[in-house]
Amino acid sequence: MIQTFFNIEIIAAAWPIVLSGLLNTILLSLIVVPLGLFGGLLLALGASIRHPLVRWPLMAWVDFFRAFPPLVLLILLFAGLPFAGLELGGFACVAIAFFLNTGAYYGEIFRAGIDSVPAGQVEAGRSTGLSRLQAMTYIVLPQAVRNVLPDLLSNTLEVVKLTSLGSVVAVPELLYQARQAQSLTYNPTPIVVAAIIYFLMLWPLVRLLSRLENRALAGRR
Amino acid sequence: MTQQPIVDARAIHKHFGALHVLKGVDLKVAERELVFVIGPSGSGKSTLLRCLNRLEEPSSGSIVVDGIDMLDARTDINHARQRIGMVFQSFNLYPHMTALGNVTLALRKVAGKSRVEADRLGQAALERVGLADRAGHTPGQLSGGQQQRVAIARSIALEPRVMLFDEPTSALDPELVGSVLEVMRSLRESGMTMIVVSHEMGFARNAADRVVFMDDGLIVEQGPPAAIFENPTHERTRAFIGQIQRH
Ligand SMILES: Nc1ncnc2c1ncn2[C@@H]1O[C@H](COP(=O)(O)OP(=O)(O)O)[C@@H](O)[C@H]1O
Ligand SMILES: [Mg+2]
Numbered sequence: 415m416i417q418t419f420f421n422i423e424i425i426a427a428a429w430p431i432v433l434s435g436l437l438n439t440i441l442l443s444l445i446v447v448p449l450g451l452f453g454g455l456l457l458a459l460g461a462s463i464r465h466p467l468v469r470w471p472l473m474a475w476v477d478f479f480r481a482f483p484p485l486v487l488l489i490l491l492f493a494g495l496p497f498a499g500l501e502l503g504g505f506a507c508v509a510i511a512f513f514l515n516t517g518a519y520y521g522e523i524f525r526a527g528i529d530s531v532p533a534g535q536v537e538a539g540r541s542t543g544l545s546r547l548q549a550m551t552y553i554v555l556p557q558a559v560r561n562v563l564p565d566l567l568s569n570t571l572e573v574v575k576l577t578s579l580g581s582v583v584a585v586p587e588l589l590y591q592a593r594q595a596q597s598l599t600y601n602p603t604p605i606v607v608a609a610i611i612y613f614l615m616l617w618p619l620v621r622l623l624s625r626l627e628n629r630a631l632a633g634r635r
Numbered sequence: 636m637t638q639q640p641i642v643d644a645r646a647i648h649k650h651f652g653a654l655h656v657l658k659g660v661d662l663k664v665a666e667r668e669l670v671f672v673i674g675p676s677g678s679g680k681s682t683l684l685r686c687l688n689r690l691e692e693p694s695s696g697s698i699v700v701d702g703i704d705m706l707d708a709r710t711d712i713n714h715a716r717q718r719i720g721m722v723f724q725s726f727n728l729y730p731h732m733t734a735l736g737n738v739t740l741a742l743r744k745v746a747g748k749s750r751v752e753a754d755r756l757g758q759a760a761l762e763r764v765g766l767a768d769r770a771g772h773t774p775g776q777l778s779g780g781q782q783q784r785v786a787i788a789r790s791i792a793l794e795p796r797v798m799l800f801d802e803p804t805s806a807l808d809p810e811l812v813g814s815v816l817e818v819m820r821s822l823r824e825s826g827m828t829m830i831v832v833s834h835e836m837g838f839a840r841n842a843a844d845r846v847v848f849m850d851d852g853l854i855v856e857q858g859p860p861a862a863i864f865e866n867p868t869h870e871r872t873r874a875f876i877g878q879i880q881r882h
Contacts, residue, residue: 538728539740
C-alpha cells in the first residue's frame with residue numbers, strides 16, 4: 415500500500431519535477447493575487463462613484479465575471495484567442511482569466527467594506543478640507559480593509575487553490591507537474607505528494623483565517 | 636451690523652427630491668458672534684449647517700464665508716472648508732487613528748504641514764481641549780466627552796474662522812456634557828465665531844449672543860437669548876420653548 419501511494423524512491427525521482435511545479439504555483443499566486451486585489455480595488459473605487467453611468471456598467475461587469483465559471487473563461491481565452499490572432503500562452507491566459515474572475519470577487523469584497531464605513535467618517539474628513547480621494551485613502555479604505563480582512567483572506571485561499579486550473583492549459587504548476595511525474599513513473603505517489611504540499615501550504619492560511627473570523631465575531635459582541 | 640458679516644447666507648433653499656427642507660433662509664453672523672440655532676426635530680437645522688460648508692449642496696441661494704463665495708464653481712472648496720470647522724453629534728472620529736492622528740490628518744494632507752510641525756500643532760490643539768495626555772489613545776479608549784473634545788481639537792487645529800456645532804452634546808451621557816460645554820465656552824472667550832445647534836438652553840442663555848428659532852425650513856424669529864426665551868413673539872416659538880422647558 416505504502417509502496418503504491420507513498421513510494422520513497424518515486425518521491426526522490428519525482429521531487430525536482432514536483433518542486434518546479436510548486437515554484438510555479440507560488441509564482442502564479444504572487445502574480446494573480448495582487449492583480450486581482452488591484453482590479454478589485456479599482457472596481458470598488460469606481461462603484462463608490464455613485465453616478466449611475468459609472469456604477470451600472472461596473473456592476474454588470476462584476477456580475478458577469480462572477481457568474482462565469484473560471485475554468486470556462488480560461489479555456490475560452492486559451493482556445494479562443496488564437497482564432498483572433500492572439501497567441502498568449504497558458505500562463506498569460508491564467509493571469510488574465512484570474513484577473514477578470516477574482517478581480518470581480520475582490521471587488522465585491524472591497525465594495526462591501528467601503529459600504530460598511532459610516533458616511534459620517536467621510537463627512538468629517540471632507541469638513542476639514544480633505545478631497546474625496548484623500549478621504550477614501552486615509553479614512554475609508556483602512557477601515558474598509560480591516561472590516562473585510564477575513565473575506566479577503568478567504569478569497570485569496572480560493573485563488574491559490576484555483577491556480578491548479580492552470581494544469582488544463584499546460585501551465586507547469588504543481589498539479590500539472592505532479593501529473594507529469596505520475597505518467598513518467600506510472601505511480602500515483604507524486605499526486606499524493608502534491609496534495610500534501612497544497613495542504614501544508616494552505617493550512618496556515620486557514621488557521622489564520624479562522625482566528626481572524628473569531629476575532630471579528632468577538633469584536634462584534 | 637456695521638462690519639462685514641463673516642457668514643452671509645441668503646435665500647437658501649434645499650430640496651431633497653420632493654421634500655422642501657429649507658425654504659429661503661437668510662443668516663448673517665458677525666465675527667466673534669455666537670449664534671444659537673434651536674427648533675423642532677426635522678426643521679432643517681442640520682441641513683442649514685451642512686449647506687454652510689457645502690457638505691450639502693443648496694438648491695439655490697448664496698453663501699459667502701469669510702469673503703469666499705462658497706457656491707462659486709471656481710472656489711476651491713477643500714481650501715475653503717479649512718476655514719469652517721464642523722463638530723458632529725456623533726463625533727465621527729477616525730477609529731483607526733490615535734487622538735493625535737485624528738487631529739493631524741488634515742494638518743498634513745490639506746494644510747501641507749510636515750509631520751513634526753503637524754504633531755506640534757496637533758498637540759497644542761489637544762492641550763486647548765484639555766486632552767494633551769490622551770494624544771496616543773484611540774477613540775475607543777476615550778469617553779464620549781473626550782471623543783467630542785478631540786473632534787473639536789481636530790477642527791480648531793486648522794485655525795478656522797467659523798465653527799459649526801451640530802448638537803455636540805446630544806449623544807453624551809449627562810455627566811459628560813459639562814466638559815464639552817466648557818471647551819466651547821473657552822473657544823468663545825478666545826473670540827471664535829460659532830454657530831451652534833443645540834438644546835442646551837442654559838448654555839444658550841449664558842453664552843449666546845443671539846438665538847435663532849427655526850421651524851419647517853424657515854427662521855421664524857431671532858434675537859437675544861433673554862428675549863427669545865422670556866418673550867417670544869411667535870406662537871410657534873412659544874410652544875417650542877414651553878415644550879423644551881418642561882423637559
Ligand atoms: N440626505 C437627506 N435625504 C433626504 N432627506 C433628508 C436628508 N437629510 C435630511 N433630510 C430631511 O430633511 C428634513 C430636515 O432634516 P434636518 O436638517 O436633519 O433637521 P434637524 O436637524 O432640524 O432635525 C427632515 O425631514 C429630514 O428627514
Ligand atoms: Mg439635526
